[in-house]
Amino acid sequence: MTTPSALPRQRRWSPPPLIRDPWRRWAVIILSIGYLMVGLSTLNINWARVQRGAIRFQRMLAEFLQPDFVSRWGDIQAGILESLTMTVVATVIGIILSVPIGFGGARNLAPLPIYLFCRGLITLSRTFQEVIIAIVFVIMFGFGPLAGVCTLSFASIGFLAKLLAEDIEEIDPAQVEAIRATGASWLKMVSYAVVPQVSPRLVGLSIYRFDINLRESAIVGVVGAGGIGATLQTAFSRYDFDVAGAILIIIIVLVMITEFISSYIRRRLQ
Amino acid sequence: MPVRISNGVKTWQRYDRASVLKQWAGWLATTVVVLFCWQLIAGATRWEFVADAPQQLAQFLSRAFPPRWSYMNQLWRPLWDTVNIATLGTIIGVAVAFPTAFLAARNTTPHPIIRPLALLIIVVSRSVNSLIWALLLVALLGPGILAGVIAIGLRSIGFVGKLFYEAIEETSIEPVEAIRATGASGMQVLSYAILPQVLPSFAGVTVFRWDINIRESTVIGLVGAGGIGLNLDAAINALQWSRAGMIFISIFVIVLLSEWISARVRKAII
Numbered sequence: 001m002t003t004p005s006a007l008p009r010q011r012r013w014s015p016p017p018l019i020r021d022p023w024r025r026w027a028v029i030i031l032s033i034g035y036l037m038v039g040l041s042t043l044n045i046n047w048a049r050v051q052r053g054a055i056r057f058q059r060m061l062a063e064f065l066q067p068d069f070v071s072r073w074g075d076i077q078a079g080i081l082e083s084l085t086m087t088v089v090a091t092v093i094g095i096i097l098s099v100p101i102g103f104g105g106a107r108n109l110a111p112l113p114i115y116l117f118c119r120g121l122i123t124l125s126r127t128f129q130e131v132i133i134a135i136v137f138v139i140m141f142g143f144g145p146l147a148g149v150c151t152l153s154f155a156s157i158g159f160l161a162k163l164l165a166e167d168i169e170e171i172d173p174a175q176v177e178a179i180r181a182t183g184a185s186w187l188k189m190v191s192y193a194v195v196p197q198v199s200p201r202l203v204g205l206s207i208y209r210f211d212i213n214l215r216e217s218a219i220v221g222v223v224g225a226g227g228i229g230a231t232l233q234t235a236f237s238r239y240d241f242d243v244a245g246a247i248l249i250i251i252i253v254l255v256m257i258t259e260f261i262s263s264y265i266r267r268r269l270q
Numbered sequence: 271m272p273v274r275i276s277n278g279v280k281t282w283q284r285y286d287r288a289s290v291l292k293q294w295a296g297w298l299a300t301t302v303v304v305l306f307c308w309q310l311i312a313g314a315t316r317w318e319f320v321a322d323a324p325q326q327l328a329q330f331l332s333r334a335f336p337p338r339w340s341y342m343n344q345l346w347r348p349l350w351d352t353v354n355i356a357t358l359g360t361i362i363g364v365a366v367a368f369p370t371a372f373l374a375a376r377n378t379t380p381h382p383i384i385r386p387l388a389l390l391i392i393v394v395s396r397s398v399n400s401l402i403w404a405l406l407l408v409a410l411l412g413p414g415i416l417a418g419v420i421a422i423g424l425r426s427i428g429f430v431g432k433l434f435y436e437a438i439e440e441t442s443i444e445p446v447e448a449i450r451a452t453g454a455s456g457m458q459v460l461s462y463a464i465l466p467q468v469l470p471s472f473a474g475v476t477v478f479r480w481d482i483n484i485r486e487s488t489v490i491g492l493v494g495a496g497g498i499g500l501n502l503d504a505a506i507n508a509l510q511w512s513r514a515g516m517i518f519i520s521i522f523v524i525v526l527l528s529e530w531i532s533a534r535v536r537k538a539i540i
Binding site for chain 2: 015035036039040042043044045046049050052053056057060081082084085086088089092123126127128129131132135136139140141142144145146149215216218219222223226229232233236237239241244248251252255256
């Protein structure tokens, strides 16, 4: 029997590193440090401006803590109402557009040309940030909430249709075969074998997208596509931090409420 | 099982009368709300602008494409800035979200009073879009890359923090108990029992957020926070559509590229 002192003392256990191959590990570490140095050097911080900013920050904090809901209440109310209505309409249009595109983007349902077209549309919608899409729609429709509605509807496609298509591709094929064996047409096959499998998740995703659309509707106004964003931008550029604070508080509370409701509904659906 | 009897014939139905009525009431309410919202939006829209939207689009496309390829020479620097904003912002976000997530997770929070505070940080950061953070920071720090980096960082805290703390809450209790049974301190339990369990998902979330941040940092320049958005803003204000077309293409490529990298890395980790 060995005494504890005879155990090899030098060998201390240490947890295995995240990247096992030492060459690759050191390459990642050195490259990261090199990138950080280069990246930080491009920041060229204007310290005088930052210092002025620090003073402004104190003023801003003081004004944020006493938000001014009253003096621009008319603008705020109109903006919030517009954001909410844009969200509702855009989510509904987004769902209506996403369902056929989602079905078309599922490889197990759609023939190749339709699949490629739908996937291309999804990629296009996912790649561009909402504000860039909003710029194009503002060029088309002029300033106003309609451009915002189109933006959010189009952006919803990238989210809803993609997840719906992935969901359809993962359905249980046994049910599809069973319905097809009865001699059902394509439409009947879809409505009796595919839709029941994906519809609970589609409802959940739609509610989640409503959340996202509300958040995005607060910013498309920056490029003139309606909603509270324009009012917020004006408040910031005038340094009216008390008004901006009031708007931010309203946005945060609204987002929290819808998020709470949507997570409640999604939990009940599951 | 609800059965309807009409003319002495029994028909099976999926729902009974009360739930059918409830469903119809739900659809009716939804339709009314959507129509009401649509009416508000239609009222705020100038339809004569909408009527010539196809012409506007055709004109825009014919001016933007083919793009001015030579303009690409001036875009490398803004693109590099955009990537830097996204990467440095992600680093800031993760650095702040990491401790916050441990404070917010139910199983690792040091005190039940700290938990709601950490959750508040996460919720506020999540509710405010990075473009709004950018508006705020440009007002504070002046236009520039620094404002963009911090804006992206602030928005990332909420997203990353939420997914981090959910990962921590999903860890298995057994390694924790095993490490604790050896007499380990709280910090040792964290680093030897919890951290190894969550590190892969932390890395995955970080790369995922980086890819989203690339997309976000393409637009924050529109409010002056650096990156390619600055060039886009300048091109649009000067109506230089062939330049805008070039910018759209470069954004499309860079976002697709980042999405591809992020998907590859995430697949390698998991």
